[in-house]
Amino acid sequence: MKKKEKTYIRRLADEYRGDGAVPECPHFGECGGCLFQDIPYEGQLALKARMVNDTLGEIGSVDRVVPSIPYRYRSRMDLVTAFGKFGLRRRGSYRVVVDLGCCRIMQEKSDELFKKMRLLVQAVEGYDYLRHQGYLRYAVLRQARFTGQVMVNFVVAERENRLGDLLDAIKGDADSITLIHNGGLADLSYGEILETVKGGHIEECFDGVRYRITPNSFFQSNAEIALAMYRRIRDEARGRVLDLCAGVGSISLFIAGTAERVTGVEVSAEAVETARVNAAGNGVANAEFICADAKDFLSSEPGGYDSIVLDPPRSGMQAKVMEMIDRMDAGKIVYMSCNPKTFREDVAVLRNYRLESVEAYDMFPQTPHVELLGVLRRI
Numbered sequence: 415m416k417k418k419e420k421t422y423i424r425r426l427a428d429e430y431r432g433d434g435a436v437p438e439c440p441h442f443g444e445c446g447g448c449l450f451q452d453i454p455y456e457g458q459l460a461l462k463a464r465m466v467n468d469t470l471g472e473i474g475s476v477d478r479v480v481p482s483i484p485y486r487y488r489s490r491m492d493l494v495t496a497f498g499k500f501g502l503r504r505r506g507s508y509r510v511v512v513d514l515g516c517c518r519i520m521q522e523k524s525d526e527l528f529k530k531m532r533l534l535v536q537a538v539e540g541y542d543y544l545r546h547q548g549y550l551r552y553a554v555l556r557q558a559r560f561t562g563q564v565m566v567n568f569v570v571a572e573r574e575n576r577l578g579d580l581l582d583a584i585k586g587d588a589d590s591i592t593l594i595h596n597g598g599l600a601d602l603s604y605g606e607i608l609e610t611v612k613g614g615h616i617e618e619c620f621d622g623v624r625y626r627i628t629p630n631s632f633f634q635s636n637a638e639i640a641l642a643m644y645r646r647i648r649d650e651a652r653g654r655v656l657d658l659c660a661g662v663g664s665i666s667l668f669i670a671g672t673a674e675r676v677t678g679v680e681v682s683a684e685a686v687e688t689a690r691v692n693a694a695g696n697g698v699a700n701a702e703f704i705c706a707d708a709k710d711f712l713s714s715e716p717g718g719y720d721s722i723v724l725d726p727p728r729s730g731m732q733a734k735v736m737e738m739i740d741r742m743d744a745g746k747i748v749y750m751s752c753n754p755k756t757f758r759e760d761v762a763v764l765r766n767y768r769l770e771s772v773e774a775y776d777m778f779p780q781t782p783h784v785e786l787l788g789v790l791r792r793i
């Protein structure tokens with residue numbers, strides 16, 4: 415986050431803190447995971463609406479803010495194992511790791527497993543990400559809310575399994591355990607699958623649609639909020655639907671029952687393979703998945719879509735891609751975004767669409783982040 419943005423958020427936080435709230439987490443203030451635990455939840459929602467409106471400027475404003483459960487919502491935590499610590503980075507400092515005893519935004523089962531893993535992880539050599547030396551970089555804990563299944567990924571810098579007793583100790587607590595190799599300089603919590611110790615995937619279930627989640631593939635961070643958003647997307651995206659940035663097919667398969675047909679485009683081969691498995695597992699015959707960069711896919715000037723669903727990463731869709739989308743003749747665009755700034759930039763490129771509504775969903779309580787759902791209609 416840039417300094418100007420940090421100052422803006424700090425100023426807003428002071429405004430909405432009101433009489434304050436009692437933080438649930440003993441690490442609040444030091445840990446960089448949460449910034450807003452001392453702001454009453456209603457205040458956090460008002461703050462986010464203001465923040466989104468300030469960011470969107472002349473292109474639109476928030477019609478409603480959809481609240482979440484304020485704690486215990488996260489389905490994924492990337493826990494750092496460095497400098498003899500096991501936790502998250504200190505607020506405002508990438509160089510320091512806070513040794514956490516618990517985490518209140520993690521779901522209960524994974525928080526319990528985290529506590530159990532603490533001493534065992536200390537026995538394994540961590541990874542100094544400043545000098546690029548050592549072995550264990552991250553322990554990633556993922557939990558599917560509606561099935562309760564738990565996944566643990568150990569991200570290691572060397573091509574060997576040196577986890578010893580740690581694996582035996584947690585085998586009964588996790589449905590999937592995987593070693594992932596990342597030997598590069600980039601600080602990433604995903605990479606090549608080195609060894610599947612147990613399972614290899616977990617499953618989530620949204621309104622009867624079952625999703626396989628593999629170690630490297632994306633799945634939404636707050637399942638209840640994601641489900642609320644998918645229901646809204648299903649109401650809007652009808653007919654022949656193009657789902658760009660489709661991940662493991664989460665949106666495509668959720669809307670397949672009401673759409674005529676769905677084409678999901680996704681750059682990650684692992685996610686596309688999983689999306690196809692998910693389609694077969696759910697008996698969905700009207701959804702296809704294409705492994706391609708969205709820009710390359712659109713370069714072939716595909717047409718014949720009634721609705722386009724967009725769900726890009728924080729970097730957004732990019733102007734070139736939005737220009738191509740603008741030239742297609744879809745009646746509606748439904749844009750799910752985790753970054754109001756890139757949402758505004760992308761929407762501003764469109765000449766042939768009018769922003770009909772914007773909803774903010776509190777996907778990330780206690781943090782400054784928020785998810786948007788914009789509906790755009792062809793003029």
Ligand SMILES: C[S@@+](CC[C@H](N)C(=O)[O-])C[C@H]1O[C@@H](n2cnc3c(N)ncnc32)[C@H](O)[C@@H]1O
Pocket residue numbers: 632633634658659660661662663664665679680681682685706707708709725726727
């Ligand atoms: C925010 S996730 C959304 C996934 C899915 N829609 C869901 O709801 O779970 C963004 C996805 O976009 C994919 N992605 C990133 N850049 C892409 C690109 N240029 N073309 C196609 N997919 C891309 C990522 O691999 C990731 O799966």
